[in-house]
Amino acid sequence: MTKEHQRPALTFTAPGVAGAGFRFRPILPRQAAFTLLELLTVVAIIGILSTLTLSAISKARTKANQVVCRGNLRQITYAVEMYQEDTRHRPRTLSRLIARPSWLAHEKALVCPDDPGLRRPPANVKPNLWTLWGNRANSTQEPPRFLDQKNPEAGTWEAELRETTETNRFSYLHVFTWQRAAFTRLGAGNQAGNAACQLHGLRIASSAAEASYADFEGWTLRGQRDGAVVSRKVFRSRGAREGNGVNGDTITVPLNREDYPWELYLDSPPPL
Secondary structure (H helix, E strand, C coil): CCHHHCCCCEEECCCCCCCCCEEECCCCCCCCCCCHHHHHHHHHHHHHHHHHHHHHHHHHHHHHHHHHHHHHHHHHHHHHHHHHHHHCCCCCCCHHHHCCCCCCCCHHHHCCCCCHHHHCCCCCCCCCHHHCHHHHHHHHHCCHHHCCCCCCCCCCHHHHHHHCCCCCCCCCEECCCCCHHHHHHHCCCCCCEEEEECCCCEECCCCCCCCCHHHEEEEEEEEECCCCEEEEEEEEECCCCCCCEEECCEEEEECCCCCCCHHHCCCCCCCC
């Protein structure tokens, strides 16, 4: 607006007061602001974008943890092979593999990044050596009725206990503490597994105070003796006592805690 077209200001002079006056300027239109609906729309869009971003980050983290876990299982498989070549017998614990850097360079290879014990120790377990999943659940693989008390592999049961006691934290279930007869049944084929990770699957609610290998179902990673790391989906049917179904990468077995969990290390049960 030019100077010539500006609206003149109004002046009011109070009666009886010389020189006193008030200048009234015209009221200008107020600037436009966001409405409540517009603000709510912006907040909703931000919420949707945040959800999508967090979901993508979570999937990327899960995938990265699985890659690390596969690398750990492959390192363990190679370390077992070198241990057996050097000592002429199998390691009875995973802790023995880190006794020499030429076998396993670092104890981090024994820990899965998805182990719940790394984030928050269980309420009934003190945060110590037994916090990680392997330390808690590995011994539950061997049914009591399979313990051959007449023939401990280490000579005496005291020596057997020393041989099979882990001194490091670990996340993976393994077969090296199994009795000789069960380990032999597992077979010498390259497709047999040495170690397995259950922690990428689904944890089943259990009323038992003690951890068990049967607490997890679904996605399982298996480190095989040929150096390959394969994935399987393991499910257990409650109540069924017989049958073993293998469909692609899915294995369905009866829940039978009176036998070894062959499904973690083989696609089909070993012969008797």
